[in-house]
Amino acid sequence: MATFRAVVAVGLLMGVYVLVLGLAVGDAVLVFEVLLTETTDAADTSSPFGALITVPVVGALFWGLAAVSRPTFTDVGSIPLTPEQAPLLWHTTRQLADAVGTSAPTEIHLVAEVNAGVTEEAWLLGLVGGRRRLYLGLPLILGLTHDELRAVIAHELGHYAGRHTRLLAITHRSRESLHEIVRRLELTARVASYTVLFVWVVRKFFVGYAKCFDLLTLAMGRRQEFDADAVAARVAVSAEAGSPASAGDPDTTPIDGRGVVVDALRTQAALTYSWNRLIAAYVAPGHEHGIAPERPFDLFADMLDDVAYRATVDRLRMSPPEPPRTPRDTHPPLARRIAALGAPSGHGRGPARPAVALLGDWDILARGLRCEGEIEPPLATARLLPNDEWRQRITALLAGDAADRLRAVAAQYSGVPNPGIGTILDLLGRGHGARMAAALAAEGTPAPGRPAPDPHELTAHLAALVNEALVAARRARWVPSWTRPDLVETIGPMPPYLDLVRAAPHDPEEATRLRNVLASVGVDLDAGPAPGRHRGAAGHDADERVDAVGEAGIDFVPRWRRLLLPRRTREERRANTVFNALILGTMIMGSVAVALYVVVFEPDHYNKRPIPTYQPLRPGDERLPGLGTPGRSTHDPGLTFPTGPQPTPIFPPLPTLVPRN
Template sequence: MRAVLALVMLAGFFVLAVALAGGLTAIAVWRFSNGDVEGGTWAVVIALVLGGPALWATLRALFARPEPSGFAMTRDAHPELWRHVDELARLAGTRSPDDIRLVDGANASVWERRGVRYLELGLPLVAGLSVGELRSVLAHEFGHYGGGHTQLSAMTYRAKLALELSLREGHTFGLLSAWAHLYALVAASESRDHERFADEVAVAAAGRDAARRALLRSGPVGEAWNDYLTSYVSLALTAGRTPPLLEGFRSYLGHPRRVHELRVLEGVIAEREPKSVFDSHPPIRERVATMALLSSGDVPIDERPGWTLLSGVPPEAVSHLLGVRGPRATWEELVELSGPAHVRRYADALRHAGRVSKVGETLSDVLAALERGELHKLTGAPVDASLTAEQVHEAAVDTVTELLAYAVADQLVTANRATLHLNWGGIFVLRLPDGAALYPDDLVAPAVRDANRVPEVRLRLQAVGVDGL
């Protein structure tokens, strides 16, 4: 019933926009016919301002069509992946997709167009989850097929696109804006029901443990992927070289520090996830709790890494997905080529923060500010007003620790007192002339978290060759 109501309300938005524009246009014609040129002109202007954005967005959306993107995972080249897909589709009581695409982004989605079923599977999920967890993700998506959630995808795609465009590109009339938000409320409620149904399918097809683990782990894997792109793939973009990208992400995830961080992040994301009536998905913590109450058969979890299903994907396809181009290079070579510039960019960010906050641009200035307890002067007011004081503080600690570590690395490398080396567990390892390894983030972290430890950290920095302290 709510699905029908959502569609009616979606159509009603555009009916209302047309009626508004049409009514004002009729008034304009009537004014002009009575010789009231000024009044007619104002009516035309108001019609264009209030109804024009929705009408223009509707015309644009009518010609918009979702198109498959990414790397095509064909049956012949990836038989093991398709074996799992066909098996899970049968367990979900639905037909398999006709086209599977590997895409960038830690997500999976299904949609239909003219009877053709598409499955888009995010590279980070395949690389970061186990086969058992990945099976749960697939079963969840096939639950949307089996529940009929994708059958109206083409029509709803265009309608939602038109709605988004009209709200984004124009100052809609208050009634139109209120109607759009009311539609979002109804549609979100229906979408949450779809997600609960798909979760039940995932538990039944892949097992309760795999479903819960996949749900908890997908978010942290997405965060890890974003950090991997920012901290490591950016080196390839700067150097114009192509490293082994998939292998790099596996090395990132396999580092003991990353394993620990992701395990901690699972609980943090689930606990801190906000809840709103406009959310299209129930909160993860609620979904995991509901899964614990569902019965499932004795389904063993396949603990093999999900990336074993990518054996038929050429390195060039991964490079194309991430926009990386250039001759091949090892990660160690990339650190040598791009590392100093990468370090300098983040060190400049700390100098900029010190300048804007009037704390001072040098390492000595920043350490003095930390000693005075002025950590938050460096980061400024939070952009997200919904964050708690604890969350704001932790974000400030993480940010300043990272930037301060880069600033230390920049000074030592520039002075030829250390060289940069690859470190999958954090920022670069610094090698001192005597061969000793220095981890700058671990070195400066105590000073950022505890003002009383700044003198101790200052002495350690001086001992390894940092000047001006």
């Protein structure tokens, strides 16, 4: 079945280019035939521009193929690891390659992802192998043990052993070509509106073709993941690690490679969640305020080493989060992969060596690794802060953002812009807690990757507001935490207030007691947010932000103008220029081709005598209708009529028409 799917996938792969080439040839023949008819048939009064509506569509097809014709796997955002930089990692990889029965990768690259992968620059549709690259994510290595990293590397080498990578690059490129073709067709319909009907027909066909291609190739890829897991389970654990630790301990059992692979899969899922949480809940909000950590990978390592957050990681390992499934998933569900291995977890058999030890001085490597995507500041004006200072700033900013959301809700019921904590506690004392909680819950769902909303949303926002007020009164200081973003440490003697914060949203009397406690420790109950809090935390002036937005190409256009005269994007303007050039070039090339055809195959075309045709009487013409030929005259520039009487030929009657007696 796998071989049949591979053959069908290759056939569909080649069919992409055959289809586009066939449409291009058919369009060229159509345009040539229309132009030839216009040139050789004087009676044809149709316009040749009807055939030209297909030119932008064919151009979009070739554009979609050319856009992904470059190599799919690039080394942008990665750094190569030489054997001199990471000798232990290279030794482990070569050892596993020998155990798997395949050649070791030619290069090893470090990337800024919680992932691992392999590529191969194969030739002749995968018949001839080429340069092999192994990609390992630094955030992944920071959270794995030595045995788990061996399982990950063995899994990737299993793809080499099964020759899964031979067709990987060209299959992936063809899949992207199909989806890029569909996108370019949609762009064509927006730019060249006269092609909408033809684009709709062609797009429907390619969408169906792409779905068939995805079903075959992605199903084949998911099947290959199970095969690679089986290879990893066979060789992940070395003979020394799998043997009993000591002969005097009869209870010591060898480590099962399948359990190590299960541990690696579970840990990778937990690390993926943690990395996404670091970016979405901490780094991305910092970017909004113009700050970023200098060493984000050290930050992730500190997050994993935190004792409180370690419990979260262990919980995620026991119940790995499953992302929503889509038909285009390249990997099977994690639960199916774990069930296919059929082994319990191998965790808990003594102290485990960290996998990062195989990298040597990984801190130097991390500094040279470019951070792609959301972890890299979007604006060049963002300040890079030392990790400790960044954590202090981001803790204050996150608590301030939560407090501002609560102030915005309270302003709707109090009518006071930027109300202080005293006004908010007065609202709670009058029983508005349920309405304020509902307003906070209606703000929307959090961004993907951010932690789930607190079941007591109002309580969390009130705690952030109270802590911010205590810090402003110099009765507390922020304590960075990976589990509680608004944690503070009180300064000096402080009456118990945490229980009051928890009860205030639901009990008006407790809200009044909390107000009195805060007033007794010197908190300004009427103070709003500190002026320039966001600007000061980010270290930016408002003018710098406006300049940065202007440099990003954002302009302020009236709404009526955007609706009546929509401004085209850069891609749409480029497509319009390309399509106009294609139509003009097609007209020129078609005219030249028709002229050459007439000269070569019909040399007497322009010397032919015109055939007389009957010309009816035209309005305002004093002459009688008759036979005429194309010519020049003052009265009728297009016709010349005979001037004298024309004899009418008389033919004898046909014998069959003679009356018979």
